[in-house]
Amino acid sequence: MDTKKWQSIGTVLGETNIDHFFFSLKNYKAKKGDIITTESKIPSSEGNIIPVTVWGKISSIESSNAFFPTEAAQELTNENIDIRDTILPMTRDELICKVIILGYTFKNNLKLLPLNYPVRPAATVSYPSSEDVEALLISDLGSKHPLFIGSLLARDAVKIRIDADNLVSRHVSIFGMSGSGKTVMVRRIMDELLKKQYPMIVLDIHGDYLGFIQKQKKLYPNNEVKLFYPNLSVSSEDKEIIYTLIEKLGNSLTDPQKDFLSSLLEKVKYEGGSLLKYIEILAFKARGFASESSTAFKNIRPASMYVAARSLGQVAKKLKNMEQTNFRHRQKMANLKFEELPDPATEPEKIIAKGQLSILYLKGYENLPASAIVSILLENLFKHRQEVEEEIPPFLTIIEEAHNFIPSRSENKDNIPSVETIRKVITEGRKFGTGVMIVSQRPSRLDETIASQCNSQIIFRMVNQKDQRATTRDSETLSVDDSKQLPNLANGQGIISGQVVNFSLPVQIKFDEELINDDIGNENFITAVENWDEKDSVKQRKKFAKDFSNISSIDKRKAN
């Protein structure tokens, strides 16, 4: 690393400390987020004074022109004067940058060490070459398995890599507003992990990841990409989940009705299989007990049994609807091969295998059933990782729209089944190789325990202050200056912090255009309406509607 070749871009200002310093920047020589250096001297542990290179990141830049009086602006505006025509100065902008110190390097050892002595005021600030910045970042990261994700926001030439080992074991959260680049980021990571044959399962609510199926042959010939639709299969051990589902999806029940339901679940044995089928059996049995005025249930009157039976019927109907909705969505993508989700208890290897990406397509399912599906799935997969035999390899679970599965306590939804399961998986994931990636646009609505377990964060544009607060609360490495930057990030620009990098970095994520799902449009509704052609059924209905309307208008008789 030839520091003499680095361009001088400014001078360190007066007061410095070991965390940050300010410097005066030459016009247009650096940007916010740039990595810069300054030469300094520090006392070594042996008591010598050693010259070191201090590295820092520009966290903010302020510009002022002390020679341009505010009231001059008033006159320029009022009189519609172009400043270039006047004698007012235009070249005396003073740029002051705040630099967050990342650490120092000694000689050619590119490992960043924490600075414990302030940088020298009045020292020259340099702009290191892109190669040297990249070399520092790679060397400092010291990763066995780096994943390429994009480039440094301020310098396109500096490629940024993150550490795969920490990513898959220490959990990561990806937050940002809708359209800010979360999915682009997830796809980028998935692409890299697929190349490393790392197994993944994605809970895909919108079909954002179906591009992987479409491009599998071309882009991932050595990988298996499977697309599953949910199969609500339960075993006798899942009684708690079944009870919660019925309670939440059905009509609200009184205490005796709940007692009946509980006893019914005990009485009606089930070998395991389709949840819908089981609920239909329960409804049938409940009606049977009610019509017989069964005395098998102490103190419960037949009327209560009928109510519970009706509620079970309601649940069955809702589940059927959701299945059908999901089915209709799948039908729209006839070219994709959907498979029923194998039983995670008995056939986990069909879901998690080396080099395989499994996508669970949840579109059409309401939060609660989706939560139940995810809970049962993850619970079983986790169990297999816990077992001594380890039937499946370590894997990464990607939870899209995570606020649906791990809502915060304040949302009053914390008793949905997936919260407890994911909490367990994420807490013990490091031991068993069950890493979790949480993706959400509303971090403030997430379960705090789970969010705080994520040791790395990738944050995209975020305007909502509640969400910004939640993000900084859950992150140990995201600075206040970083969080101030969040509302101003453009699409695909994010700040990466935590254990996947050694210090927070503003990054432009590489956009993998080929991974977009071709079957999902770009929310171009205006064009859709412009090209709208009514379905035949609608045309037919319209054809007769007028006639039927005439009949009703002349019918004067009262109804019986």
Next chain:
Amino acid sequence: MSDEVNIKNKIKANSSLFINFVKNAITASPTVQNNFLDVTAQVALTIQKIIDDANLIVNLDYKGNDFWLKNRCKTSCFIDGGVDRTSIISSAPLSIRTGSYIVKPDAEDKNREFFEESMVFLGDLYDPKNELYDLSDDDFDEDQMLNKKKDGARIIFEAVTIVKHILLNRKFDYCFLHGPIEATVMPFTVMGFPTFTKFAVENMLPFYTKNKLNAEARHFINVYLEALKYIKQSKFPVYGIVETSNSAPYIKNLLYTYKSKGIISDKDFKNTLSTIKKYKITDSHLLEIILKNGQALKPLEVKKQIKGFSVTSGSAWEDKMESFPSVYIGYIKTNDHSSPIRIESLTSPVNFKKDFEYILATARLLPNYGFPVGLNIVDKFAKIPNWMSKASRRYYATHLLKQAIKSKDQNTISLAVKILSRKVRSWRNRPLGGMAR
């Protein structure tokens, strides 16, 4: 409404005059308090009549957008000086510089504007090796003289900066100095005021070789006079612009002209001058009432250095006063609420209206302050910033104390601490070493 009532209302409505009026009311005797307003109003009324009679008021044109489009090709230079007023007992550090802001709006970016540190001096007035004043001639080294020497240096530096631009054959359309184009030299005529060193004079005015630069030739009066004569020859117009006038040269001169013509009697002239003096009425006070926004007063020739003043009287320099060039003084009222600014030049302005319109336009860019923005800019540039003065004070203090401690002499150390203690109280309450008794 009568003229008198109208003027009184103007006085009341006018903020800066009203403040002065209140100040006067607080400090002056009850009688003066009662008639201050009447007297000021009467003087203003009389002066206004004379000004109208002499047809001195000119309405200046200013249409922001239009004006700057037409004048964007003009090159202007704005000059100001800055002095560091740091002083501690043991030394007299002098940091002085003049800055020039040169701007040509229609030039391409890199040639559009220049901030130039035109003259710089850093040194200590007590240092025998200093290169500005000749200490062998210096009888006056008391504190009060230090400020006078600093002022003298600043005035010379500002004038010499203009000289430098002329010498370099700079192609300016206008050159403006922040302050009077010709300062009153009377304070520097006192006996024993030190001369500049030969080195300094040679560097400041390379063309000046009078009497082989003997002590007399190097005196402030001669050096300044030489600089002014050179400025007077300038091919581009040079104006000194003063924010507020603390004296009444324009009014007095106007009255004198009318007296000379026989329109005012000697008695009335003398009495009016006496009233102006007693009531501390200045050009600013009166013209603020008389002039309207955007109006100017045509320049009048005024003698600034007057022979026969008590200070110069009998001094070796008394006769020299006559040699100083006359100054042409005019005024511009740049906005509704500020005092008119004074415009001075060493020659009678050839294009007075055009030049004054340019000055008005530069002042309009500071609509509240009402002072040419170019001078405001160069003022900020040339000013010795507080942090620099502070740092230099700290440096001198540390140095002094280090030297004292090095001497290991308790009395010297005590003296150093005493010098550095700003107040006697801090000296008395200084921490004492050793055991408490």
